[in-house]
Amino acid sequence: xLKTSIEESKLDVIQRETPLAxxxxxxxxxxAAQGFVLATFLAGLxxxxxxxxxxxxIVMPPNISGPERKAVTMLTEEIEKRTQVFLPTMTxxxxxxxxxxxxGSRSELAKFAGPYPKELLAVRKAAGPExxxxxxxxxxxxxxxFIIGDDARGVLFGVGRLLRELHMSPGRVSLSDDLDLxxxxxxxxxxxxxxxxxKTHSYDAWxxxxxxxxxxxLAVFGCNAIELIPPRSDDDAxxxxxxxxxxxxxxxxxxxxxxYGLDVWVWYPALDxxxxxxxxxxxxxxxxxxxxxxxxxxxxxxVPGGDPGHTPPKLLMPLLARQTENLxxxxxxxxxxxxxxxxxxxxxxxxxxxxxxxxxAWLTGIVFGPQVRLDTVKLRxxxxxxxxxxxxxxxxxxxxxxxxxADWDAAFAIAEARECVNPRPRAYANxxxxxxxxxxxxxxxxxxCNDDVNKAxxxxxxxxxxxxxxxxxxxxxxxxxxxxxxxxxxxxxLALEENWRGPVLENDGIEPTWQKFQAIERKGxxxxxxxxxxxMAMFRAACxxxxxxxxxxxxxxERTALTLLQQAPEKGSLVxxxxxxxxxxxxxxNRVATDLREQISVLGEALFQSIRMQLSVARHRAIAPDRGAxxxxxxxxxxxxxxxxxxxxxxxxLPDEASRLAAxxxxxxxxxxxxGGFYDDLGDLTRQPHLVRNPNPEADPSNLESAFVxxxxxxxxxxxxxxxxxxLRYSWLNHAETLRSTPLRLxxxxxxxxxxxxxxxxxxxxxxxxxxxxxxxxxxxxxxxxPKPQPIKPIExxxxxxxxxxxxxxxxxxxxxxxxxxxxxxxxxxVWLIKESPLAAR
Numbered sequence: 001x002l003k004t005s006i007e008e009s010k011l012d013v014i015q016r017e018t019p020l021a022x023x024x025x026x027x028x029x030x031x032a033a034q035g036f037v038l039a040t041f042l043a044g045l046x047x048x049x050x051x052x053x054x055x056x057x058i059v060m061p062p063n064i065s066g067p068e069r070k071a072v073t074m075l076t077e078e079i080e081k082r083t084q085v086f087l088p089t090m091t092x093x094x095x096x097x098x099x100x101x102x103x104g105s106r107s108e109l110a111k112f113a114g115p116y117p118k119e120l121l122a123v124r125k126a127a128g129p130e131x132x133x134x135x136x137x138x139x140x141x142x143x144x145x146f147i148i149g150d151d152a153r154g155v156l157f158g159v160g161r162l163l164r165e166l167h168m169s170p171g172r173v174s175l176s177d178d179l180d181l182x183x184x185x186x187x188x189x190x191x192x193x194x195x196x197x198x199k200t201h202s203y204d205a206w207x208x209x210x211x212x213x214x215x216x217x218l219a220v221f222g223c224n225a226i227e228l229i230p231p232r233s234d235d236d237a238x239x240x241x242x243x244x245x246x247x248x249x250x251x252x253x254x255x256x257x258x259x260y261g262l263d264v265w266v267w268y269p270a271l272d273x274x275x276x277x278x279x280x281x282x283x284x285x286x287x288x289x290x291x292x293x294x295x296x297x298x299x300x301x302x303v304p305g306g307d308p309g310h311t312p313p314k315l316l317m318p319l320l321a322r323q324t325e326n327l328x329x330x331x332x333x334x335x336x337x338x339x340x341x342x343x344x345x346x347x348x349x350x351x352x353x354x355x356x357x358x359x360x361a362w363l364t365g366i367v368f369g370p371q372v373r374l375d376t377v378k379l380r381x382x383x384x385x386x387x388x389x390x391x392x393x394x395x396x397x398x399x400x401x402x403x404x405x406a407d408w409d410a411a412f413a414i415a416e417a418r419e420c421v422n423p424r425p426r427a428y429a430n431x432x433x434x435x436x437x438x439x440x441x442x443x444x445x446x447x448x449c450n451d452d453v454n455k456a457x458x459x460x461x462x463x464x465x466x467x468x469x470x471x472x473x474x475x476x477x478x479x480x481x482x483x484x485x486x487x488x489x490x491x492x493x494l495a496l497e498e499n500w501r502g503p504v505l506e507n508d509g510i511e512p513t514w515q516k517f518q519a520i521e522r523k524g525x526x527x528x529x530x531x532x533x534x535x536m537a538m539f540r541a542a543c544x545x546x547x548x549x550x551x552x553x554x555x556x557x558e559r560t561a562l563t564l565l566q567q568a569p570e571k572g573s574l575v576x577x578x579x580x581x582x583x584x585x586x587x588x589x590n591r592v593a594t595d596l597r598e599q600i601s602v603l604g605e606a607l608f609q610s611i612r613m614q615l616s617v618a619r620h621r622a623i624a625p626d627r628g629a630x631x632x633x634x635x636x637x638x639x640x641x642x643x644x645x646x647x648x649x650x651x652x653x654l655p656d657e658a659s660r661l662a663a664x665x666x667x668x669x670x671x672x673x674x675x676g677g678f679y680d681d682l683g684d685l686t687r688q689p690h691l692v693r694n695p696n697p698e699a700d701p702s703n704l705e706s707a708f709v710x711x712x713x714x715x716x717x718x719x720x721x722x723x724x725x726x727x728l729r730y731s732w733l734n735h736a737e738t739l740r741s742t743p744l745r746l747x748x749x750x751x752x753x754x755x756x757x758x759x760x761x762x763x764x765x766x767x768x769x770x771x772x773x774x775x776x777x778x779x780x781x782x783x784x785x786x787p788k789p790q791p792i793k794p795i796e797x798x799x800x801x802x803x804x805x806x807x808x809x810x811x812x813x814x815x816x817x818x819x820x821x822x823x824x825x826x827x828x829x830x831v832w833l834i835k836e837s838p839l840a841a842r
Contacts, residue, residue, distance in 0.1 A: 306342020
């Protein structure tokens with residue numbers, strides 16, 4: 001059992017009460033929510049409306065298929081885990097009057113329907129592919145629950161729906177006796193990428209029993225496909241957590257998916273340097289063919305054009321034609337898909353020419369994923385009808401990604417970072433409804449279990465796009481957390497999403513959300529505390545509360561330090577610099593919310609023990625701090641302490657007091673634009689009054705045509721948080737940005753038409769190597785496409801008098817139109833519009 005020195009005694013209590021050791025057998029796996037002692041059923045549930053299934057038997061046809069038998073096994077085992085009640089299975093209707101759960105396909109109905117076949121057959125209409133009917137029948141004989149699948153998958157998903165509907169607790173299993181529904185999925189493809197590779201912050205530590213449990217959990221919510229990653233990808237070749245070699249695990253996962261009747265896709269990037277070289281092509285054919293040959297099931301291969309990938313379409317498409325032939329040697333019906341991710345405009349044009357004019361027969365469809373230049377509606381309109389369109393949405397990242405958290409406060413972006421626990425049900429429901437309609441469905445992009453709630457939301461909406469996400473979340477809470485907590489957990493997941501909405505200091509729901517989860521924990525007891533899904537929610541709620549308290553504290557320390565610096569002319573520069581530094585250093589020497597921070601450590605260690613979530617590089621051997629290692633980022637500075645420390649060191653070295661005082665004035669007056677001027681800190685939601693925002697941001701959640709808040713790389717802050725030399729200002733860690741050539745606009749009114757103005761600007765961001773252009777009023781070029789200054793610093797430009805002569809001004813920035821990759825580059829951190837004094841103007 002792994003332990004750390006932090007809170008060992010508290011963690012020991014958790015471990016003694018409920019062991020969290022890995023690996024986990026599928027029938028005992030902690031993926032399943034454990035049973036809880038309940039005083040009553042859910043509010044409103046009475047004996048008159050509930051069918052008691054504690055003594056039920058499961059009836060199935062004698063010739064049930066392999067995947068259907070797996071579904072029945074899943075039903076019995078998942079009920080037993082939550083209730084300690086074992087329901088026996090039979091192939092004939094029981095002679096007793098025990099309740100029956102009858103499971104099978106519509107074609108075999110007469111063989112498992114007992115006394116009810118005529119009544120059930122009277123409903124002739126099938127739900128559709130993968131659909132099912134789930135209903136309760138009470139007659140003169142045994143009451144019965146029927147799961148009637150329209151096919152083998154319908155049986156599996158019907159079982160999953162029953163598990164979500166059941167009210168389960170130790171010794172009790174019941175179901176509403178008026179249940180009767182017939183349903184089939186809207187989208188035929190509903191899947192998730194499960195990459196066994198070091199880059200993920202948990203998947204690389206899971207062995208096959210854990211994977212089987214997770215496949216079950218996904219199937220319960222309607223998932224019908226998984227996407228695997230080959231041994232060679234854009235990742236390290238090995239992980240300290242791997243329980244098996246990558247190819248062996250890939251083969252095993254393919255076999256597991258096949259046993260449940262799930263589709264198997266492979267995400268296969270073309271990584272070789274030069275596919276114009278015949279030797280390179282032959283080597284790739286051998287490498288890919290070896291992988292294809294070892295997979296028991298393979299339904300489709302998806303090759304990303306970029307992210308990763310660097311092959312021009314004129315070389316990539318011929319390669320994939322040959323790889324399709326290669327694929328069909330081992331899997332004759334398998335499909336080949338490709339995405340135009342990260343293409344420059346010339347590559348995009350070449351790709352579209354091939355797809356539209358040549359229309360290769362080997363190609364099944366196109367994948368819309370991150371870094372594609374158009375939305376799904378526009379892309380679908382460009383494609384020939386013969387090609388299908390699949391979605392590849394990123395549901396695992398929070399920033400620098402396809403769907404960044406809207407208006408995320410920099411405090412969260414810095415301290416919780418890119419891959420923390422991220423339930424975003426409302427946001428992803430909107431994203432789903434904007435992007436999904438022109439597609440056949442989706443396989444999401446995931447890099448770990450941090451996005452588990454999001455997977456359930458996508459699967460649920462893939463089945464029924466009109467379903468309210470609160471109902472999906474209640475199913476999630478009922479099935480994974482416990483019947484008693486179905487609504488409380490659902491509301492808690494929504495609250496976690498709301499925690500991230502808007503400025504952190506203005507959000508009065510963060511502390512109540514943390515208190516809400518603490519209350520659930522107290523009611524649930526030790527078994528709930530051992531549930532990894534609940535641990536994740538607790539961890540996020542604790543992190544949010546800690547960040548809010550620490551941000552308020554550190555911002556107050558900075559304000560105090562700046563006030564002290566204003567006394568430098570009277571008390572001396574060196575004395576006041578030392579006093580201000582001591583004030584700032586209290587963030588380390590006199591920390592705030594220490595009890596809460598200790599709870600975060602304990603929860604982080606519990607998550608490593610329960611689900612191998614790697615929340616620290618040093619403690620859990622996560623691959624990097626920005627790959628979900630929240631324990632390594634949670635204490636990063638949330639004010640200008642790093643920048644001020646570096647500036648103070650530079651000021652101390654100045655030769656005279658006058659120079660030192662001038663440098664201090666620059667610090668104290670940093671954001672002051674002077675009389676008649678204006679200042680915007682474009683990454684601060686409370687200080688961007690001139691930024692032109694999209695009036696309907698919900699219609700553009702990937703920001704293809706909208707300005708949004710983005711964030712710089714953390715650089716040294718992540719690896720050496722106490723090495724503060726030369727670090728960035730807090731305002732340079734965030735910015736407003738647009739993608740490619742979409743303009744980023746600031747609009748000014750009520751200017752002095754008789755005055756001259758100049759603009760001071762800081763070009764921050766994570767793409768300093770990419771050029772940027774500035775124009776006034778859409779036509780007056782202030783500067784052409786130019787490299788951004790490195791190191792980051794303010795630069796100034798004159799604004800022509802004619803541009804402000806009407807008392808108004810629009811400043812517009814844009815990047816290169818043909819830019820490929822992620823499209824980022826037009827990133828602006830701070831802007832001062834400075835009114836020239838009459839003397840300066842002359």
